Structures are given as C-alpha cells and as structure tokens.
Amino acid sequence: MTTTPKQPASQLRDVPASKMNEDRIEPAIKSPVRHPEGDFNNERFLDRELSWLHFNARVLELAEDASLPLLERVNFLSIFGSNLDEFFMVRVAGLKRRIATGMAVPAANSMNPVDQLELLLNSAHELQTRHAMVFADQVRPALAEEGIRITRWDELGDTERETLSAWFVSQVFPVLTPLAVDPAHPFPYISGLSLNLAVVVRNPLTGKELFARLKVPDTIARLVGIDGVKAAHSSQRTARFIPLEALIAVHLDLLFPGMEIVEHHFFRVTRNEDLEVEEDDAENLLQALEKELLRRRFGPPVRLEVVDDVNPQILELLVRELNIEDDEVFRLPAPLDLRGLGVIASLDRTELHYTKHVGHTSRFLNESETAKAANVFGAVRRRDILLHHPYDSFSTSVQAFLEQAAADPKVMAIKQTLYRTSGDSPIVDALIDAAEAGKQVLALVEIKARFDEQANISWARKLEQAGVHVVYGIVGLKTHSKLSLVVRKEGDKLRRYCHIGTGNYHPRTARYYEDFGLLTCDEAVGEDVSRLFNQLSGYAPRSTYHRLLVAPRTVRTGLLELIEKEISSAAEGKDASVYIKVNSMVDEAIIDALYRASQAGVKVNVIVRGICALRPGLPGLSENIEVRSILGRFLEHSRVFVFANSGDPLVYIGSADMMHRNLDRRVEALVSLRDQEDIDTMTGLMKRYMDDSTMSWHLGPDGAWTRHHRDADGNPLTDIQFWLMEEHARRRMSGLHN
Template sequence: MPTNPAPSHLKIVPDPVDLGNPKLYINRELSWLQFNARVLEEAEDLTHPLLERVKFLSIFSSNLDEFFMIRISGLREQLSGGVLEAPPDGMTPSEQIAAVRQELMDQLSRFSHCWQNDILPKLELSDIHVLRYSQLQPKQKKLLGRYFSREIFPTLTPLAFDPAHPFPHISNLSFNLAVVAKDPERGECFARVKIPTTFPRLLRIPNEDMVTESEQLGLTELAANNFVWLEEVVAANIGLLFPGLKIMAAHPFRITRDADFEIEEDEAADLLESIEEQIDQRHFGSVVRLEIDQSTPDSIRDVLVRNLSLAPYQVYTQDLPLGLSSLMELTRIERPDLKFPPFLPATPELLQKSESLFSTIRRDDVLLYHPYDNFMPVVDFLREAAKDPNVLTIKQTLYRVGSKSPIVDALMEARENGKQVAVLFELKARFDEENNIEWAKKLEAEGVHVVYGVLGLKTHAKMCLVVRRDEDGLRRYVHLGTGNYNPVTSRIYTDLSFFTCQPAVGADVSDLFNALTGYSRKDSYSKLLVAPRLMREQLLERINREIDRHKTNQDGYIVFKMNALADKACIQALYRASQTGVKIDLQVRGVCGLRPGVPGVSDNITVTSIVGRFLEHARIYYFRNGGQEEVFLGSADLMPRNLDRRVEIMFPVESPRLREMVLHDLLNIYLKDNVKVRRLLPDGGYERLKPKKHETPLDAQEWMVNCRGKGTVDKA
C-alpha cells in the first residue's frame, strides 16, 4: 500500500531526530476516541442495512460507557494522586481530560444528528416506531397507564432527599428520574426514582387501532414494532408515587462510576472472595460522569452536581434519550431485510471427514479463521478429548467464556470420565468476573483443578493442551488461539485457531502450564514467545534483524495486524526500521500511538484500520527475514499491559501451506481493502480510502464471507 506523506507544513521533529520527542506519539485516549469515531462512521454509513446502523450506534454508546468507567476514571485518579509520569505524547492528565471532552462534544453532536435526523425517520418508513411519550395518542397513553399501574408501579421506590433523608446512592449506569414535587405544607421536595432493569428499556406499545377499552393485553404480547422509552412512561405516571403532592418536574439522569478496581493480591488470603467483594464495590466507585437531559432545570442540575461532588466538565447534557446502548434491543426485531445477510461458516474439507480430530492433527497442523471458518471444531476437540479413553489429561486457560459454555461443559464431562483436568480461570477478566467466578465454582465442584490466575498478572493467553496415549506413546495435542473460548463471540470476532501436535510446541505449552499452575522460573521457550518476560525483547530482536537485513539487501518488510499499538519501545523500533528503509504495513483496529508518514521518521510506515461487520480481533506478526519468512499469531497487542502485566503467547506458523494461507488469503486481502479501510494521517486523524478509477472495489470482510465462508444463509 502507498505511504501517506505528511503535509508540507507539518514540521513535527527537529533534525537530527529524537525518537523520544513527545510530538512523535499520538495520545492513547485521543486515539481511542478516533477508533470510536470510526464505529460512529459505520452507523452513518448509508450502505449498511438500517438495523445494522442502529447496532453501531449502540456499540458506540456502550464503548463510551466503558471508556469513562476505565480510562477517564484512571486519568482522574492520576490527577488526584499527583502523578507526574507523562505518557509518551507528554500530555498531563488534566490536558487529556480537557482534550477528551472537546473531541467528545463533536462526536456526541454527530451521534445525535445520526439518530434523530437520519436513522429514526428511516425506521419510521420501515414501520419501526421509536416514539417519545409526547407523540403518543390518548388511547395509547391510557393503555400504558394501565400497564404502568399493574406491572411497573409495584417495583418503584421513591427515595426522598431532605434533612431527614440523606442523598440516595446512585448506582453505576442506572437510569433515574430526579423528581421535584410540591407538598401543600412543606413546599418543594426532591426525590430520586430508579428505573427498574426488569423491563425492556424500549417498551413495545400497540397501534391506536389495536386499542379498545376491553383489552387487557400486556405490552410484551403485542406484535407491532412501536416503542416508547421506559423512563418517559414512568415520568408520565410518576404522580401515583406521590399522592397528595403536585409533580413540578421529573427529569432523567444517569451517572458513570469508576469501575476499574485493583486487587492487592499479595494481601488477599482468598483471591476469589476478594474479587467478589470488589465487584460489589463497582456500584460505589467515584462518579466520573453525569448525563442529564437538556431540558433539566438548573435547580435539579445543581442538586445533582453538588451532592455527587462533580466538577462542571463532568456533566454531559443531551438532547436525546440517555444511555443509547439500549438501542441494541431494536436489533432483536425479526426484520431480515434490515440486517446483514446471515452466512454459514465453512468447515475445512480436512475436518469434514468422519475420522478422529486427533488423527487429522497428527497428519498436519490445522488453522481456522473465525467466523468464516466454523468454531465447532474447537468445541469438538474438547468433546472428543472428554470421551476418548486414551486421553489422560486436559489443561486449559479460560478468560471470557460467556454465560453458556459448551467448552466448560466438555471439561466437566472429562472430569466425570476420570481425566485429569486443570483449568486456569482468569478471574480478573474485566466485566466478566461474575461469570468466571460462577464457572470456576462449578468446575471445582466437579473435581477440576482450578487455578485463579497468576499473582500480579492477568492470564490472557489462549491455550488448550490434551495429553493422549497413542499407539506410539504419549503425545501432546495443542490448540492455541488469538481469541476467547467463546462460541458466541466467535461468530462476530475475527480470530485464528491453530491445532498442532508438534513436539516442540507441545513441550513449550506443557512447560508454560507448569509455570502457571505451580512454581517455575522458566522464561525461555523453544517455539513460543511468552510475556511478560521475553516477548518484547524477542519482537525487538526480529525488528532489528529486519533492519540489519535491509542495510545489505534492501528487502526488509514487516506487517503487523493487531488491536492496539502503544508500547513506546516497539514504536521506536518501528521508527528506526522505517528510517533504515524497511517497508512496514500496520493494520491497527483501535489505539495507535505511532505517527506514520513523518519525514525522516516514519516515511515507510502505513497504518490502516478496518471497522466493519465483524470485530477485527486476530493478531498477526510477519517478518520477511530475507525470504525465510516468519509468521507469529497470538493473544497479545503491542501495549505495555500485554507485554509487562499479562501472561501472553505468540506462536509460530511453520507449515509452508498454512503460512502461505495467512500471507496470501488473509494479510494480502486486508492490505488491499479499499472500501472499509481508513488510513491514519500524521496528525492523528483518519481518512477513508476509496477505490481509484482503475481499482476493483475490495471489502476484505465481504471477500472473506464469500470466499472463505459459504456465503449462504445460516438457517440454524
């Protein structure tokens, strides 16, 4: 792909070049906002089916919630703690918070316009009506009033705020009404009413011609695609909670709290119990954001700001309903004409035979690319191991498995069948802790050896080891992946699965499991690159090897495909490679701290990003190495947290056939995308590329659906 030269007026660094110059780095938080802006662009994309555009709006909103809970809360902690260590770009916490708010104002304005002026009218034309309560007909309001009295009213609890009642606790991301009522004797009173989560956020309502005085139907029984916001129904009927008082105002608000907790593991006698306690504390973290409706009067705003101890910059005012991640509810409507055509993942021919998976893996390594290739062979690998009388031991790492897991079911079955089963369950997988705790307890109850992660680290590596007694002796069968052992996310994330029984790989995986579940100082492996000890060093060695090779042969080439690039040492190594003349193609879905196209620094580096129907999640690291090509796959991005604070692996693809598949059928296609791809500019912004006149349009994900998947409707 061609590089993008920096604008002639952009003088970023002096000569000679100082690779520590903060101007050479893009701020992580602002880069993340650029990623979420690309998600918003997908919602604005008129070529997408309508309900898919709604989905992208929901994802944008959900991403933003997590950004405030984790990243903004982290910046505020640095600010309050007087942290002086600056990121590579040199911005202070206060500078970052101010820059984030400025960028967000534009994005939220675009979001509002996209929903209210574009998508909402088109939903109306498609006979899907998302209405404000004020738009309803009298008969519809009457039916909703009956429903409110019967179903919602009993679940509500008004909490007063006055000298006798302290300001109530507001839980994280809950929807609330700030109510002002006038008492004949006491005057104006303030109360908070929490909107219950036991009802859909979007209540389904009937068309007016369906309403009769005699109908007693519950709203969930009605088929019409007419919806109204739950909090508006509550607000319209709030007087029932305050008999004898006059309702002066009822306005929605929502807060976001710090949800990033740290466990002092060396002081925790029981890690599982400590994490359970910390999960509960998420509801009590410091407030980092208050969202209110633009019609909220200053008097209510002041009460909330004062009692939540907020600064003005933490208040976000909106002209549309709050918390629109709830729009995901609309995507459950059965309207195939408004969604992407479903497709059936393919099963490679070598796995379609009736023989044992172990026999297939013994003949050759197997590589799958999800969701285009079916995830079921991964599940079948464990199910077969659980039943096979020749299997002695199964060892597995689990990070995010979901609420229903055939993987965990297979592990429990294996234990029931007398296998030795050991599972490293990472309890610290953010926002999946509760799921993981429940699964860990169930596995332990079945007699599975469960290890709750490693002291001071998160175990993010994706590994499964099966020890089997074959005719010629014991053999280790291994599955390694770039994504989680989760069949649900495997249909919407792009990830790679690798099966092998290579003795050297099996020995490495066995050694690593022993280090994770027991005591070991082993930090060198034959085939695997392992974090936190040596992965960065081994990657830098390969970048330097490419530099040395290019100096003599002028053929240096590096391609990295990953989720994020923020590690300063890795960025500087790539800068040095570019200065030598090594051509570097980076495809980074999310955060990227490297500035491409800077004269004298990164002229030979291009950075692109693809946000589309599927979440790009696979990590691929390619080094030309003078024709002795190396391809590594793995779970790690080039981030300090991955390289220093997580157990991660990268594994080589040494089969010439599979290596060619990765290079030709994956990387080559992604680098040729000219439909969905955005290119990072030196100033940190992105531009969307379009096919040139002589070019054939190529959407990499669509190509994968049609050429790797079956491209047919999945009726399962």
C-alpha cells in the first residue's frame, strides 16, 4: 500500500517539519464493518455519550450505598462531580462545536446530533440534581452523626466568629478582587470551573443598585476548618467546616465599604476546554500546545450552575452575558461544586474509610520476608513476571526496575514512554539519574495527554536539561502505549529487559488504579519493543512484530482475526469464547465482530468500566454476549483480551481501549502472555469477574445497568477487589514459606 506521509514532532527547533522526511509510521488500516445476515441495523449500538452518563450514575450509586464507609461515599460524590465537569468540558463542548459548525453527523445509532444534545442535557440535569440530593439528604446528615459538620455562620458562637473573621482579614481578604459591572466596566471574564458570587449592592446616596462579580479563590481550601481553622487535617472525632464562599459572603461589607449589600448568589461556569492543535501546520509542537493551553481558558461556556434561589434578574443577566442557553442552566441547592468535599473525604478517621491497603512485593520478586529490594534483572531472567497493581506493589516492581536500571553500571540504555506521571515522580528522577550517569536515555513524553499537558511540558523540559533525549511522538497520533526498555550488557552480549503495561507510570495513581504489567527479557518481545521505539523516535514505518499488536496498524485487525478464529472454532464444535476487559467498548468493527461471534455460538464476555455501545442479549444478534461493569475502591483500568483458541488460550494485555481514538489515532501496544501459569491465572480471573457471585453491574439490551450486589437471601456478593487483596496476600505468604 502507499504510505501517507506523516510529519515528525521534530526537536530541530529551526527546521520546519514540513521540510523534513515525514515517513515514520503507517496510518491506521480501517477495517470495513461487515454486515452478516440478520438484523444489523444502527439500533444495534447504544449511544456512547448517554452510556458515559450511565457510568457516572454507577459512581453515584456507590455514594448512595449506606453499606460503604461514610468518607468513601463522600469521595465518590467528589469523583462524580469531577467526572461530570470533564464530560461537559470535552464531550458536550465537542458536540456543541460540531453542531455549530455544521460538522456534526448522526451518532452510530443514527441519533440526530441536536436530539442527542437535548437528551444528554436532560439526563445530566437529572443526575446532577440527584447528586445534590444524595449529599443533602443522605451523606450530610450521616456526617453530622459522626461529628463532621458543614455549618452556617449563624450557627457559630461569638468567639468562633471573631477567630474566623481575623483569619479572613489576614488570609483571604487580600486575595479577593471585586469586579464592578457598569458602563465603565464591562462584564468580566468568568474562568471555567471557578466558583463566583454575583453581588448586588446599593449606593445609599443615590439608591442605585449595582452588580459586581467576586471570584472565590481556588488557591485557598474550599472548606475552612472552624476548630482552630486547622480541622481540615485533624484526626479528632469532631470536625466542623464552613464553606469559603459562605465566609466571603458574610464579609462582603469589607469589600464594598460605603455600599449596602442587597443580595448575593453563587454561580459556576463550565467552559469548552478541549484542545485543538493543528499539528500539521505546527513547526514546533511544544510551542503550539502552549499557545493552545492559553486559549483553552477562554473557551465558550457550556454549562451555568446557579443556586436554586437565585434572583431571576441576576440569572437573566448571567445567561445574557455568558451567552448560555436555557437548557444549559443547572439550578442546584447550595453548596455548588461538590468536588470540594475532597477535604472531608481525606479526614483521618480510619473507621470511616476502607481498611488501609498496601501492595506487597510480587512473590516472584521477593525471595524472603526480610529482603529490602529484589534483584529485578535476576528475577526476570528466571521467568516472565505478571504484575497486578495495586495488589502487587508498583514501587517494588516497576519503579524498582527503572531505579535499578539507572544505578546499574551494566545498563547501557533506557527507553521509556511517559503519558501521565506524578509531580514528584521517581520514574522521572531515575531517568535523570541514568542520563547523568552517562547512559543513553530516551523519554517519549506525550505532551497532549488531556489535562496533563502543562505538567508533561514541564517534565519534558526538565528531562532535556538533564541530557535525556526527549521526543514527543508522531504528529497526528498520541503515544498512549506503556513501555519501558532497558538494554543491559551481560558478558559478551546485550540483553533487553522490557515492561509492557496497561497503566501509566504514575506511582501515586498506581496505588488505586487496577492495572497489569509484564516484566520480561524474552528476545521476541525485546525486538518488538525496540522496533516500536525506533518508529516513535526515528523512521521505521514498515516494522513488523511478533508478540506485539500495535495501533494504529494491527490492534484492530489483529483482534478481529482472533475473533474470527473463535467463530471458526465454534463452527467446528471446538471450545470457543472471548473475554474482553476494557475501559470503553465503542468501536463498531469490534462490536460487529462480537455480534457475529455471538450468532456463531461463541460465548462473549465483556467487562467494561465506562462506556459501552454494545447491546447484549438481543435475540438473534447478541444473546451469547454478557456485559458486566465493576466499580469500587480501586479504579478498574486494565485492558485484557482472552481467546479460548480451541482449548489453548491466548491472552493479551496492553494499553488500548476499544475506541476509534485508541485504534486509529494513538500508538497503542498489546503483548501476548507466554507463561502458562500467567495464562491460567488471567483466564481464571476473567471468569471470576463475570461470575454471577461477583458484585457487579449487568448491562441489559435496553442500555440500562442493574446493580447486582446481594444474593436472593440478601447476603453480599463477592467484592472481587477485596477478594484479590486477600488472594495476593495468601499467595505471597505461601511463596515465602515454600
């Protein structure tokens, strides 16, 4: 086939990318959607955006579950708010933009874009109102019973008011900036996700009423501890808070001296914050992205949240000045923006949290209970090591792998992808240490990772300053694969050690994201990973792979071939089944292949955390497909693909979700497992995820999710995350004592 030229994200600052050799990687080969016999009309797909809202509704169900520890319920309320913010900033904003520009096309289920937007806004209204009511009617009273209260100013004593007023004057007042709105002062810019006060004041001399806007500073904790103004981090049983915006409201007279305070109302704006970088025209991707990050702040509004008792005239003013539609106005009870509940969720009240979990060192890395750190290279030479985080410690496995590589004089080179990482990342520190020790170090930093762009730009520059070779991937594609490659001199030859994962190299999120990773020194994997890094940093568009499937070229086509093999096995009366565990299931070609498999008698099992456009259980189409979703204390993030393969199972793990962006517009990598114990472990685990005795949500053919968490007698079903914690602890102890 003829390769369409692609521009490299060149580090040659003064050379236009358009003038350089562009042949770096072949574009995606989009697989045509085949239409077998039967009813394969567009109603076979669920709406992806509505499915996302259903996912967030499942998060809300956890907040509603009185059997969960109270502060974990508070945390789920905060997560719900953050999730919905991002949904509006990206998904709703994108749909509105496409409608406005005339570029919107019907969804996969043929829903008209305008009707789709109306449905989404109505559903979001219902969910956000329910969210507010869960806090007001269930969680807030339960917190009060535990001595944790969000109080009003009029509930405080004189001494407490004096203390808080003094703190306000010294710590808050200097930060505040009231902005008048009058003929000399146009309506101010309202930043996205900021909490604001709409204030009406009256001039006592003229009687004229005036409007002003006051932003609640996001640099100060949203909930102010009352008891010594320190309770936000207290472990004492009683903790009282007052919202910062309420504290500002009772001191408005200090901000408008000589004026009468008539009324005030709280409001919040959500803006379009999705990035649009025209990479093909960007001579310097880094600079183009930085400019776009500045532009993001000024995206058009897509949602206005106001308190439910807002003055209609004030609301009319906000709607007019912000150019907001009526159906984009969300009337809610105070307090707005429940993300601020994170302060309460982090209180040190152990009895109100999940039992603390600390990941253990993998039994294949820890040779004794007293060992401080295993020799990772020696362990990997003995066998492939399949890691399951957070049950297996990230710090004593992946992090130790890179830290030991940085310190090992036999290590010649390290190559690493970085999509997201923490602000104090030991991974970045290890790469810097390796470069400063004279090793060849390559870091592929994906600076287009959504909402982590600025942090990744900072890390890229820090790495470059330390002598690390930093590249930014391939123009037009995000590098989402999770890869580490270490080249070590052993005797008279070089050996390659690899880590291929399903999650980011992020030590902090690795403590609560569920992910798999493979540590291996298998030669075929080493060759594959080397070739992929060469594609990403150089020119190798025709690379072929043995144990990797790599998007955008072979992940979709490879998975389709494996599904077709299961269909053939079923026709021959052989063992035929598919297990897929992903964050999202949207790609039409993959879904249609699973429908064909179902029609052929293949048992299809899908575990999806978030979006699912596949309809299970439709007679004649998908009656052999079951879909489950598992949410809990850990965020299910791994991507796993298991095929029965006529009794000789094939298992792949990797970074790719079943979405167009992953399969067509990202560099993704899946690796096949080879160790039989790992294959058996993964196959058994997928069966346990799907088992009816496991707590989960079940997707029906109508798109509705039903929670199954108790049996017919009312007893709790098995929480697979707690089961895995116990199972890993048991295996570790068994391994230490054998």
